[in-house]
Amino acid sequence: KSKYGLKALLVLAEEADHGPVLIAELADRQRLPKKFLEAILLELKRAGLLHSKKGKGGGYVLGRKPTEITVGQVIRVLEGPLALTPCVSQTAYRRCDECPDEQACGVRLAMKEVRDATARILDNTTLAGLNAQVARACTPGADPHGAAKPERIRGARPRRSKSMAI
8 A cells, every 4th residue: 555655645746836636647657556546545635645626627636745745654644553563663552462571572672673763764755855866766758667658648737748657
């Protein structure tokens, strides 16, 4: 879910100044299953990361600036806590039943280190930052994956000339 959600959000971040984007266009541009993407976008909308507009000229837009939405926020919305064990989660802490002493648990110490490193990276990686990385990695107009560009959707606004497939 996070992979698909992030792919769609990165397109919306790229198109932030161009108005709403249809689900069909997001699915087509990133080659994602439309029905599954609809459910993911609804979760992101409920969390306030997206807004939607119905009718002609409708679609999805980011709920905040691309510089204000982090990968960590998206993953927490779609997957839950970043922590691999509940005893180190900052958002869903739960003591492990079998653990007599959390402070002396080697597994907990290791998992806390993993959680902290993961959170540090994901919470400091924004949609805008990722799109900037992609732009630097790609030559203008080239698809980094070598895929052909999908056909334009009827009635959809034309894409910008530089495609940034994720």
